[in-house]
Amino acid sequence: MQLYNTLSAEERAGLIDEAGKQRLTLSFYAYAKIEDPESFRNALFLAWNPLEVLGRIYVAKEGINAQLSLPADNFYEFKKVIEEYDFMRGIRLNIAVEHDDHSFLKLTIKVRNKIVADGLNDENFDVTNIGIHLKAEEFNSFLNDPNTIVVDMRNHYESEIGHFKGAITPDVDTFRESLPIIETQLAAHKENKNLLMYCTGGIRCEKASAFFKHKGFKNVYQLEGGIIEYTRQINAEKLETKFIGKNFVFDHRLGERITDDIISQCHQCGKPCDNHTNCANDACHLLFLQCDECSDAMEDCCSSECLEIIKLPLADQIKLRKGLDKGNMIFKKGKSKDLKFKKSGDLPDAALAVFKKPKTIRKRISKKKVLIGKGEHYYTKSKIGLFVLDRNELKIGDKISISGPTTGVQEFTLDQMYVNGKLANIANAGDKITLSLPFRIRKSDKLFKVIQ
Numbered sequence: 001m002q003l004y005n006t007l008s009a010e011e012r013a014g015l016i017d018e019a020g021k022q023r024l025t026l027s028f029y030a031y032a033k034i035e036d037p038e039s040f041r042n043a044l045f046l047a048w049n050p051l052e053v054l055g056r057i058y059v060a061k062e063g064i065n066a067q068l069s070l071p072a073d074n075f076y077e078f079k080k081v082i083e084e085y086d087f088m089r090g091i092r093l094n095i096a097v098e099h100d101d102h103s104f105l106k107l108t109i110k111v112r113n114k115i116v117a118d119g120l121n122d123e124n125f126d127v128t129n130i131g132i133h134l135k136a137e138e139f140n141s142f143l144n145d146p147n148t149i150v151v152d153m154r155n156h157y158e159s160e161i162g163h164f165k166g167a168i169t170p171d172v173d174t175f176r177e178s179l180p181i182i183e184t185q186l187a188a189h190k191e192n193k194n195l196l197m198y199c200t201g202g203i204r205c206e207k208a209s210a211f212f213k214h215k216g217f218k219n220v221y222q223l224e225g226g227i228i229e230y231t232r233q234i235n236a237e238k239l240e241t242k243f244i245g246k247n248f249v250f251d252h253r254l255g256e257r258i259t260d261d262i263i264s265q266c267h268q269c270g271k272p273c274d275n276h277t278n279c280a281n282d283a284c285h286l287l288f289l290q291c292d293e294c295s296d297a298m299e300d301c302c303s304s305e306c307l308e309i310i311k312l313p314l315a316d317q318i319k320l321r322k323g324l325d326k327g328n329m330i331f332k333k334g335k336s337k338d339l340k341f342k343k344s345g346d347l348p349d350a351a352l353a354v355f356k357k358p359k360t361i362r363k364r365i366s367k368k369k370v371l372i373g374k375g376e377h378y379y380t381k382s383k384i385g386l387f388v389l390d391r392n393e394l395k396i397g398d399k400i401s402i403s404g405p406t407t408g409v410q411e412f413t414l415d416q417m418y419v420n421g422k423l424a425n426i427a428n429a430g431d432k433i434t435l436s437l438p439f440r441i442r443k444s445d446k447l448f449k450v451i452q
Helices: 009-019 037-051 072-082 136-144 175-185 203-214 225-236 293-296 302-312 314-321 326-331
Strands: 023-031 053-060 061-069 107-111 132-134 148-152 160-162 195-198 219-223 243-247 275-278 287-289 368-377 384-389 399-404 408-413 432-436 444-452
Touching: 009 160, 009 368, 023 072, 023 203, 037 053, 037 061, 037 072, 037 107, 037 132, 061 072, 132 136, 136 195, 136 219, 136 225, 148 160, 175 203, 195 203, 203 219, 219 225, 225 243, 293 399, 302 314, 314 408
Parallel strands: 053 107, 132 219, 148 195, 195 219
Antiparallel strands: 023 061, 053 061, 160 243, 275 287, 368 384, 368 444, 384 432, 399 408, 399 444
16 A cells, blocks of 8 residues: 655656646645544545645644645546545635646655644644634735735745735744744734734734734734735736735745746846755755856856865765755755845845746756666675666766665766676666666666756
8 A cells, every 4th residue: 555655756757747737736724633643644645646646745633734736637536535524625725826737746745743833832822713814805905004014924035036015024934933023023013003914825824813813913814815815816806916026835836926026136146036946966955046147157056165066976975965964054045155145034125127938947857857777786785786777778978867765866977887797888778787876776766867
């Protein structure tokens, strides 16, 4: 019984392309009492996997938080499946503003203590006593009221590329950090101001509104369905949008455009830019803003140090990563001394440029990779991997990728191989090839040829 994803991102991307089906990207959440999150998680996987659902889902005793994609043809069957649970019957599904077939490449369902890391003790206040939900038109009316204070409940790397005009944009790395900061900053306005909150899809505001009401704020409101649902209503009802820029999303797209205004800068050169990327050095993987020119010049790296590292042989890169705690840099999401044009905290509402053309998401996903073989054995003492070539030709100088559930994705240029036991420059379908590798392979690992 399969309860976990077994394919690599590259394999899944290839299957999606071969299927040729349009996929929908959507998100939803529900606070509910779930007695056995582990059993609930397993039941979801068994029901969703046959429907080709991919995504990142968190379940906890307090509910579910889901971001996913699925073939458009399976949408109504998926809806039927989730509505078998009473607490998800009639649930609002936030359909993405922009779709991309590669928005998610794995189905990952994890059991967590909470569906959003808020750092709150829910026993100290009534989490069901939430703020008043506002639809897009109502939200706009409140924004026009001088007695309103609007607060962005997202993090600095989200608000930097897009936010509501006039919003307070806390300079925080995590949601849990924003709550005490906002409480202190707005303490003098508990009685007489409208506290208006928004986030990506509404889930953060759900808990935050209850927290602020508990802290004595009298007039607490939240944007129904967050920025995603606001945009849908704005477009459907042809209303004026008060949001400017791009909405950050937590999938391979890293953002969906709401308006053509670019309000942020490339963190390396300062040109108008709102394209996020992750540093190509796997020992860093820092999230930052990078324009096309800097992407080409820096090869998707955040610094010259990382650029030097990715040019090292794979074995040396792995040695540098071993035992390294890189979580802090990833967690900071773009706060680094190397990023000279990073802005956070009080942000401008004025556009720096107008969006012109789309950029292909995630370059490493968009590379063409051809499956040519599979792992057969790994000889631990000599650190040698054995592969069987199923198809195509492989020669010295080719760029290859080895991937699997435990191996991850390892890319390097082939500089030496043994074919059927002899040193050779070319291998063909049916040949057995052995490679000296600084990592262990498994039988489930796949061998790809990378076509640049």
